[in-house]
Amino acid sequence: MSTLLSIENxxxxxxxxxxxxxGRTTGYVRAVDGASLEIRRGxxxxxxxxxxxxxxxxxxxxxxxxxxxxxRITLHLEGGSNVDLRTVDRVELRRLWRHMQLIFQDPYASLNPRMTVRDIIGESLLVHGIAKGAELEERVVEVIRRCGLDAEHLGRYPHAFSGGQRQRISIARALILQPEFIVCDEPISALDVSIQAQILNLLKSLQQELGLTYLFIAHDLAAxxxxxxxxxxxxxGQIVEMAxxxxxxxxxxxxxxxxxxxxIPVPDPDARLKPVLLPGERPDPANPPPGCRFHTRCRYADAKCRxxxxxxxxxxxGHLVACHHAGSLTLQGAREQADALATA
Ligand SMILES: Nc1ncnc2c1ncn2[C@@H]1O[C@H](COP(=O)(O)OP(=O)(O)OP(=O)(O)O)[C@@H](O)[C@H]1O
Ligand code: SF4
Ligand SMILES: [Mg+2]
Structure with missing residues (x-):
């Protein structure tokens, strides 16, 4: 798989x-502080x-x-050329945003309550001057059906829909510009548990049909x-492991x-691991600890770590780790838990 997007530090x-x-600046919240990763196409x-x-x-x-x-942020185009996303001007950035979209956690807060679903989904086609009139309608109908909603509902307002349906509308809005990459920021965590799997499966099938690439931000490790x-x-603020x-x-x-x-919570008591308790509070990102950021809560920390x-x-x-002792530690993994939960 080729790289689609990479970030360095x-x-x-x-x-x-x-x-x-x-408004004197007295310090900085280091929300992201030297994060590196790469996302592969598809x-x-x-x-x-x-x-x-x-x-x-x-x-x-x-x-x-x-x-x-x-x-640095580098967008790797299919022909082999690269775009330095941090230095492109606003005009070029807006053009590139057609290929990169965001889906948020709360589908209600992110949908304008005074716009119909048709206008919410079709808006970016108008803004980018891509389609209007009958062609716009055709594209909106096509995308809403793909997201599992009825085209007859396009004249309604967001409040008329359930949480799951509203998230489908948000996904349709993100898809209308035919993006290649979507950042999904906790797309299911505000939804009823019974609806979460439906939305996950929708995202999966859309990925297969359309060849999408996702960054999937979540708390729920089973999902x-x-x-x-x-x-x-x-x-x-840093990536400490990737695999x-x-x-x-x-x-x-x-x-x-x-x-x-x-x-990870598991129903079967025999499969449960002894929880590794992290002592202390998460340090303040405005004042992170020196050395390894994790040393204040790590049971393996030594002088070097500090x-x-x-x-x-x-x-x-393909397994990246930021730990001085990664090669020598024997750590416990989730074992059968992940499988059990994934098929639940
Ligand atoms: N616009 C902002 N101005 C100042 N600080 C911010 C801003 N946005 C986020 N932060 C701070 O940056 C840090 C990281 O926040 P962020 O929302 O990215 O975390 P997160 O991992 O998404 O958290 P959650 O799981 O709760 O969504 C936090 O300390 C937050 O308070
Ligand atoms: S053992 Fe690894 S994770 Fe723990 S403090 Fe040292 S470097 Fe950090
Ligand atoms: Mg967040």
């Missing part, structure tokens, strides 16, 4: 302003990590919806196991991933 530092009128790459680790900011920054403050080909783990899904779940090489895996930041490096084929 990406940074998003938000200024902290104090003082009501002058895959679903999962992005996991606890709340506040920077997943949403990273997902937006790689499309430049949020402006990065450092690092990630089901949906993703590979998974990247984020901690305090093919089964490898990451069964043979994690980073102590933080081990802790995440041990917390002073030297480990680089994200390959440990074996």
């Amino acid at each position: 990406l940074e998003v530092h938000f200024p902290i302003r104090r003082g009501a009128t002058f 895959e679903t790459l999962g992005l996991v990590g606890e709340s506040g680790s920077g997943k949403t900011t990273l997902g937006r920054a790689m499309l430049r919806v949020v402006e990065p403050t450092g690092g 990630v196991a089901y949906a993703c080909d590979r998974v990247a783990v984020m901690y305090l 093919e899904t089964q490898k990451l779940y069964y043979t994690p090489k980073h102590p933080y991933t081990e802790a995440l895996m041990s917390a 002073t030297e930041m480990p680089a994200l490096a390959p440990i074996d084929d």
Whole structure:
């Protein structure tokens, strides 16, 4: 699989302003702080990590919806040429956004309640001057059907739909410009559990039909196991591990991933792992610890960990880890849990 998009040492530092009128900058929230990963054409790459680790900011920054403050973003075009996404001007960026879309967690907040579904879905065709009139209608009908909704409902407003249907509308809106890459930011976490699988399956079938590539941001590790080909783990603004899904779940090489895996809830008591409890609070991203960012909560930390930041490096084929001791630690993985949950 060829690379579609890669980021290197990406940074998003938000200024902290104090003082009501002058807004003096007193520091920075390092929401993304040297994150590197690459997304392959046609895959679903999962992005996991606890709340506040920077997943949403990273997902937006790689499309430049949020402006990065450092690092590189490279879009690899099919013909073999590359686009440096961080330096393209606004006109070019808007043109490229046709190929890269976002789907959000809360399908109600992200749909304008005063617009009909037809207008919500068709809007970007008008804005980009791609289609209008009968041609626009035809494309809107085609995409709404593809997303499993009835074309007769196009004249209705978002409030007339259930959460799952609203997420289908959001997906249709993202698809209308025929993008290649979609950042799905917790696309199912606001939905009823009974609806979540339907939306996951819709995303999967759309991927197969249309050859889409997804970045799938989620908390639910069972959904990630089901949906993703590979998974990247984020901690305090950095990617600490990235591997093919089964490898990451069964043979994690980073102590933080081990802790995440041990917390997967499973119904069978025999299959449960002893949870790895992380001591202390997540450090403040405005004041991250020196050395390995994870050392304040890592049970394997030593003197080196407290002073030297480990680089994200390959440990074996396609398995990247940022830990000084990745080669020598024996960590517990999720074993049969992921499978059991994926087929549940
Ligand atoms: N616009 C902003 N200005 C200042 N700080 C921000 C801004 N957006 C996010 N942050 C901070 O950046 C950090 C990362 O936030 P982000 O929303 O990217 O995390 P996340 O991993 O998506 O969390 P969650 O799982 O809760 O969605 C947090 O400390 C957050 O408070
Ligand atoms: S580098 Fe050290 S502190 Fe960081 S995860 Fe590895 S063992 Fe733990
Ligand atoms: Mg988020």
